Amino acid sequence: MSSDQAELAVAAWELAGVRHSSIEYGLDEPREEPWPGHDQRSDRAEVAAYLKAEQWAEMESPLRAALGELLDAEPEIAVRGMPERDWRTAWHDHFNLVRIPGARPIVVRPPHIAYDPKRGEVVIDLVPGLAFGTGQHQSTRLCLRLLASVIEGGERVLDVGTGSGILAVAAAALGAASVTATDVDPIAVDAARETARQNQAADRIEVREDSVPATEQFDLITANLTADLLQYLAGDLAAALRPSGRLIVSGLIETRLSEVQGSLEGVGLELLAVEREDEWRAMLLRSSVR
């Protein structure tokens, strides 16, 4: 049904006594969010009511009648059994350890998994929540892989669009002298501060509500953003690199790679490497200013 009909269906069910309902808007495939908070509801809504079996027996006919009246048609209703479970931990099924192999392996550990790090492994504790960067996405893993391969120790690092702060914490754990992490979303700023604190790295990571700082320069910048944002920020990113400084960009799918590469080369950056995972790409670039 349409999203407006879904609103009305919820109203009708509520009147019939359904307290617990949800609407899910079907998406055929993941969609890029053009800006934070952009409404992505589709016009293919499904309304779910959560009832005990005996309630359903009692309410089925009034529910059907209320819906039929609103939709002006016989509603399609599917009934599914649902086991009782502790919902607080339901998400655990979806979050496993994330391992980034390499000379300096990185392990991202969600809080419900006990893990004893092996020698030489960098472990990041991460509570998934209200900010992007749980380690479960290719674009984050590509950045972690490139970070581990380029950090030698002692660098001044900038992480633009830090989200959960996962890349900032990884940079600090790999040996960066200091990390500046910025995000324009205040919720992400709070989340990144919390991630830094949980990983005992708060003293080396400064989190700010900001984009690319205009008056500072860094040895290494990470920017896991989107193709459009990377093109928009290309000049600012190049200006924030010290001579020969390096830039890691991610958040691109294969089809946008060459256009973003063009924008970055256009502001004086040279491409050193491209990392791949599924359809996702990340690039390592260097400032051509010597």
Added chain:
Amino acid sequence: MAKRVRAVLTLQLEAGKASPAPPVGPALGQHGVGIMEFVKSYNERTASSAGELIPAQITIYEDRSFSFELRTPPASNLIRRAAGLEKGASEPRREVAGSITSDQVRTIAEQKMQDLNANDIEAAMQMVAGTARSMGVEVEG
């Protein structure tokens, strides 16, 4: 952040009283969203509106992080309040539980415009009036 959206949902919740029980648990659990994280944030943001139904529209990203926005209370809630009723008619269509004026319909429609896809206020008013009638609430004037 390389945010791509994997799902969008709206949950009907009571301000300040969300818990991992349905609808939150099953609706978010199937997408692997950290439920306690959501419950904590929702209750914090809605604490001052206790007693109201405040739906949350949740956007879930590909890496199972999420964001959410609060929506206006459901039309039925607003109609019930405008008509001064505890609940709708027990047998709507046969029983009249109360009434609201067309000015009240307009006020509710204006409130709901931001959540509905209705292009104009007239269409939104028709939806509100339709909901009212299905609840056994007459529209006067």
